[in-house]
Amino acid sequence: MNVSRREFFSSLGLGAAAVALPGCVCRPPMKGCGPKKAKIALQLYSLHKYIGGVKDKDGKVILEGVGLDKALENVAAIGFKGVEFAGYYQYANNPKGLKAALDNAGLKACGTHVSNASYGFDTKAWTYNPEVLKKTCDFNMSYGNNLIICPGGGNFPPGCTWSTGQGGEAGKPSQEIDDFTKKLTEFYNKAAVDAAKMGCMIGLHNHTWEHAIRMQDGTSFWDYFFSNTNANVCMEQDVGWTTCAGDFIEGVTPMAQYKKYPHRSPTLHAKENGMGKGVKQFDAILGQPGCDENGVRCATPVAWDDLIPVTEKDGVQWYVVECERHFEDLSAVLPSYNFLKAKGLN
Numbered sequence: 001m002n003v004s005r006r007e008f009f010s011s012l013g014l015g016a017a018a019v020a021l022p023g024c025v026c027r028p029p030m031k032g033c034g035p036k037k038a039k040i041a042l043q044l045y046s047l048h049k050y051i052g053g054v055k056d057k058d059g060k061v062i063l064e065g066v067g068l069d070k071a072l073e074n075v076a077a078i079g080f081k082g083v084e085f086a087g088y089y090q091y092a093n094n095p096k097g098l099k100a101a102l103d104n105a106g107l108k109a110c111g112t113h114v115s116n117a118s119y120g121f122d123t124k125a126w127t128y129n130p131e132v133l134k135k136t137c138d139f140n141m142s143y144g145n146n147l148i149i150c151p152g153g154g155n156f157p158p159g160c161t162w163s164t165g166q167g168g169e170a171g172k173p174s175q176e177i178d179d180f181t182k183k184l185t186e187f188y189n190k191a192a193v194d195a196a197k198m199g200c201m202i203g204l205h206n207h208t209w210e211h212a213i214r215m216q217d218g219t220s221f222w223d224y225f226f227s228n229t230n231a232n233v234c235m236e237q238d239v240g241w242t243t244c245a246g247d248f249i250e251g252v253t254p255m256a257q258y259k260k261y262p263h264r265s266p267t268l269h270a271k272e273n274g275m276g277k278g279v280k281q282f283d284a285i286l287g288q289p290g291c292d293e294n295g296v297r298c299a300t301p302v303a304w305d306d307l308i309p310v311t312e313k314d315g316v317q318w319y320v321v322e323c324e325r326h327f328e329d330l331s332a333v334l335p336s337y338n339f340l341k342a343k344g345l346n
Contacts, residue, residue, distance in 0.1 A: 026201050026203070026231065026232045026233070026234045026263075026264055026265075026266060037312065037344055037345050037346055038311060038312070038316050038317055038318055038319045038345050038346075039081040039082060039110075039317065039318055039319070039345070039346055040079070040080055040081060040082075040270075040318075040319050040321065040337060040340050040341065040345050040346065041080055041081060041082035041083055041084055041108075041110045041111075041267070041318045041319070041320045041321070042075050042080045042082075042083050042084070042320065042321050042322075042333060042337075043083075043084045043086060043113075043269065043320050043321065043322040044071070044075075044083050044084065044085055044086060044087075045086040045087075045113070045322065045324075045327075046321065046322055046323040046324070046327065046332070046333055047071055047075075047327060047330070047333065048086070048087070048327055049063060049065070049327040049328040050065065050066060050071060050327065050328050050329055050330070051065050051066060051067065051068050051071045051089060052065045052089065053065030054328065063328055067089075067090075068088075068089040068090065068091065068101060069101050069104070069105075072101055072102065072104075072105035072107055073104075073105050074330065075105070075107065075333075076105045076106050076107050078330070078333070078334055078337050079337055079341065080107065080321075080337060081107065081108060081346070082107055082108040082109065082110040082318060082320075083102075083107055083108075083109060083110065084109075084110055084111040084112060084113065084267065084318075084320045085109065085111070085112040085113065085145070086112070086113040091143075095139050095140075095142035095143040096142060096143070098143040099142065099143040099144050102143065102144065108144070109140075109143060109144045109145035110145070110147065110266070110267055110317070110318040110320065111145060111147040111148070111149055111236070111266070111267050111318070111320070112140060112145055112147070112148055112149065113149055113150070113151045113205070114136065114148055114149070114150060114153070115150060115152075115153025115154050116150045116153060116154035116155060116187075117132075117153070117154055118132065118133075118136045118148070118150075119132065119133050119136065119148075119150065119187075119191045119195075119202060120132030120133045120136075120191065121154055121184075121187050121191070123154050123155075123180070123183075123184065123187075126183055128187050128190060128191065130191070130194045133191055133194055133195060133198070133202075134194075134198055136148060136200075137195060137198040137199065137200040138198075140200065141198075141199055141200065146199055146200045146201060147200070147201050147203070147234065147266055147267065148195070148200055148201065148202050148203075149202070149203050149204070149205050149234065149236045149267075150202070150203070150204060150205065151205035151207075151236075152205070152207065155184065155204065156209075157176065157177040157180040157181055157213060157221065158174070158176040158177060158180060159172070159174065159176070159177070160177070160209055160213055161209070162207065162209065163209075164208070164209040164212055164213060173214045173215055173216045173218075174216070175216065177213060177214075177215060177216075177221075178215045178216055181215060181221055181224055181225065182224075182228075184225070185224065185225055185228050185229055188202065188204070188225075188229050188233050189229055189230055189233065192229070192230060192232045192233045193230075193232075195232075196232055201232065201234050201266070202233065202234065203233055203234025203235060203236055203264075204225060204226075204233070204234075204235065204236065205236040205237075205238060205269065206222060206236075206237060206238050206241055206242060207238065207241045208241050208244050208245040208275070209221070210222040210225075211242070211245040211249050211252050212245065212248075212249065220249075223260075226260070226261045226264070227261075231263070231264055233264070234264055234265065234266060235257065235261050235264040235265045236265065236266075236267050236268065236269060236320075237254060237257050237258075237265060237268050237269065238268075238269035238271055238322070239254040239268060239269065239270065239271060239302050239307060240269070240270075240271030240272050240273045240274070240275075240302060240322075241269075241271065241273075241275075242254045242257065243273040243300055243301070243302050243303075244273050244275040244276060244299075244300070246300070247276055247277075247300055253303070254268075254302065254303070254307050254310075255303070255306055255307055255310045258310050258311060258313075258314040258316075259310070262314055263314060263315055265311070265314060265315070265316050266316070266317050266318065267316065267317065267318040267319075267320050268311060268316050268318070268319060268320065269320050269322050270286060270319040270320060270321045270322065270336070270340060271284070271286075271302075271321075271322045271323075271324070272284060272285065272286050272287065272288060272289055272290075272301070272302055272336075273289045273290065273299045273300055273301060273302055274289065274290040274299060274324070274325075275290065275299060276290060276298060276299040276300060277298070278292045278298045279291065279292065279298060279299050280292055280293040281293070281295060282299070282325060283325050283326065283331075283332060284323040284324050284325035284326065284332045284336075285323065285332050285335050285336050285339070286302075286304075286321065286335070286336040286339040286340065287301070287304070287336075287339045289301040289302070304343060305343075308343060308344070308345070319340055319345055321333060321336045321337060321340070323336055
């Protein structure tokens with residue numbers, strides 16, 4: 001479904017509503033909109049043990065969490081301007097309280113991660129309930145967020161898992177994968193229309209499997225999805241996972257995705273590549289790709305200096321740092337923030 005962004009919104013009668021959404025992406029672009037340099041945010045999953053603590057199998061506390069309020073204050077003190085959620089802790093049923101915590105810390109909400117069940121999808125029965133999506137949008141807008149991204153939950157075609165493609169193997173094509181991918185794409189198109197009417201945006205986040213899974217005609221899940229969804233279905237690219245996928249799939253780079261699917265990305269996940277053959281050590285700090293057992297860098301690094309000019313042109317508003325190591329402290333997120341700050345982001 002290759003309809004221009006302007007044609008799509010005009011056909012819905014959503015021109016004014018679309019322009020009312022902040023940013024330059026997932027809608028018709030406007031001249032001069034969006035920041036020249038993206039702001040730096042943090043995906044709070046990076047600190048889930050730091051926030052919530054850790055218990056052993058018997059329920060004994062082995063690490064006391066600092067709590068979400070204190071964590072938000074400390075994240076802001078580092079210099080982050082925003083956060084992306086992956087759970088709401090004590091505020092799961094209290095969006096006004098969550099907004100107050102964000103305001104107290106001086107942070108903006110730039111997005112959240114949910115399963116696609118929160119969009120109202122049931123990919124077993126293949127039903128879609130827009131009332132579930134409305135509840136999700138209402139909750140998020142109440143604390144100041146309008147970007148709701150699915151990072152995988154419910155998106156897996158039959159026979160595929162999180163690990164598909166991580167070792168370089170591709171998913172075996174099948175009619176089941178074709179049928180699932182086409183139906184899922186239709187659901188995202190329907191839900192994106194409804195979300196826009198509610199004032200929200202939805203979208204997809206990648207790992208390696210989205211690039212590795214192939215349909216029977218050779219098209220990847222990722223390329224089919226973004227070639228056949230309307231432009232208001234947002235793309236949140238995880239540049240670390242895309243870099244990893246590019247090690248074994250020709251032509252897959254983070255930069256290429258913004259050229260193929262432009263102006264669809266309010267956010268990107270700023271993650272270093274810690275995957276690849278021979279990787280034994282990885283601290284998930286930006287600018288420090290994975291190492292072998294001797295501490296020698298062996299993972300392909302994210303091409304940050306090539307990436308940043310491309311995302312500036314595309315209108316990406318937030319670089320969302322995600323560090324999947326050192327969940328219990330700030331030892332990965334602090335140097336990762338400093339890395340992006342040194343690159344000119346703010």
